[in-house]
Amino acid sequence: MPGLRVGVLVSAIIVAAALWAHSSNNTAQGVAAFEQVYSVLISPRCINCHTATNYPQQGDDRHRHVANVVRGPEGKGVPGLNCAGCHQETNADSTGVPGGHNWHLAPLEMRWQDINDRPLSSAAVCRQLTDRSRNNNLDGPGLLKHHEEEPLVKWAWDPGRRPDGAARTLPPLTHEQFIAATRRWVEAGTPCPK
Amino acid sequence: MATFQLTVNGQRREVNVDPSTPLLWVLREDLKMTGTKFGCGISACGACTVHVGGVATRSCIVPISHIGDRPVITIEGIGNDAVGRAVQNAWVDEDVVQCGYCQSGQIMSACALLKSTSRPTDQNIEESMGGNLCRCGTYPRIRAAIKSAATQINKGGA
Numbered sequence: 126m127p128g129l130r131v132g133v134l135v136s137a138i139i140v141a142a143a144l145w146a147h148s149s150n151n152t153a154q155g156v157a158a159f160e161q162v163y164s165v166l167i168s169p170r171c172i173n174c175h176t177a178t179n180y181p182q183q184g185d186d187r188h189r190h191v192a193n194v195v196r197g198p199e200g201k202g203v204p205g206l207n208c209a210g211c212h213q214e215t216n217a218d219s220t221g222v223p224g225g226h227n228w229h230l231a232p233l234e235m236r237w238q239d240i241n242d243r244p245l246s247s248a249a250v251c252r253q254l255t256d257r258s259r260n261n262n263l264d265g266p267g268l269l270k271h272h273e274e275e276p277l278v279k280w281a282w283d284p285g286r287r288p289d290g291a292a293r294t295l296p297p298l299t300h301e302q303f304i305a306a307t308r309r310w311v312e313a314g315t316p317c318p319k
Numbered sequence: 320m321a322t323f324q325l326t327v328n329g330q331r332r333e334v335n336v337d338p339s340t341p342l343l344w345v346l347r348e349d350l351k352m353t354g355t356k357f358g359c360g361i362s363a364c365g366a367c368t369v370h371v372g373g374v375a376t377r378s379c380i381v382p383i384s385h386i387g388d389r390p391v392i393t394i395e396g397i398g399n400d401a402v403g404r405a406v407q408n409a410w411v412d413e414d415v416v417q418c419g420y421c422q423s424g425q426i427m428s429a430c431a432l433l434k435s436t437s438r439p440t441d442q443n444i445e446e447s448m449g450g451n452l453c454r455c456g457t458y459p460r461i462r463a464a465i466k467s468a469a470t471q472i473n474k475g476g477a
């Protein structure tokens with residue numbers, strides 16, 4: 126009987142170790158997936174409207190938005206200088222002005238930069254994204270849906286033309302790759318980098 | 320070319336233009352309403368400001384095909400309501416204008432501010448008017464005129 130007990134104990138240890146290894150591997154894969162997601166989030170098409178300041182940014186150099194545009198109480202500018210005063214429902218390629226439904230700045234709870242316009246670390250952005258007190262109470266599947274369907278997220282892959290007629294640069298992944306990476310991250314339990 | 324139906328200052332208008340034509344050029348060239356000015360052409364100066372669907376809009380960078388059925392109000396029609404009248408009167412009383420080129424845009428932005436904020440603070444004025452440039456430097460008189468118009472509006476004197 127003692128031999129049987131030892132055998133059961135050893136088996137349990139082996140199963141636990143296997144589960145731990147699987148979990149650890151799953152977490153590592155999830156973190157790796159998030160790093161891919163992060164590469165998109167900090168691209169200019171996304172991060173330019175996730176500022177920590179009172180203004181949005183423009184261009185691949187992420188300069189301050191022209192015309193003294195300010196955030197306003199709802200992230201949509203102020204009367205006389207609303208986002209919608211230039212940004213229409215769709216891109217205006219003939220004049221080089223980007224557009225999309227409900228054009229606005231992300232709330233300060235979702236700032237992905239510091240006040241000196243430097244991108245936050247992947248760990249810091251991940252913690253924000255997964256903090257349901259800051260992210261409009263979205264769980265993992267909710268975040269995936271947001272990345273799949275939100276018009277201003279999808280705009281990043283259809284950003285139109287600049288005033289000089291050149292096409293705006295795109296994020297480093299396709300939208301399909303971005304969604305696949307988000308899905309892997311969500312299925313791993315939305316782990317964050319350390 | 321395509322035909323567009325517009326409502327400008329309450330009047331139905333029809334134009335036949337290239338869909339990419341900015342609203343500013345439709346107003347000035349096709350409808351001969353030259354009160355709205357061309358300044359920079361890149362929405363950086365505010366001289367071309369009109370109201371589209373109640374929103375102060377830079378008409379130099381919005382193609383006519385994006386207007387849809389939203390009503391357009393220009394400087395020629397802004398005096399048709401109480402806020403617009405109060406702002407125009409305040410502009411005269413405070414003798415705001417110097418060369419005048421930017422002032423139609425200034426008035427349109429000021430009206431947009433006062434239609435949503437009846438008692439604007441200095442910060443409200445700075446933020447809302449921050450996109451309207453004036454090379455004559457009439458900013459102090461613009462600020463005074465906005466405050467004067469707000470007083471008139473709140474007294475019901477407009």
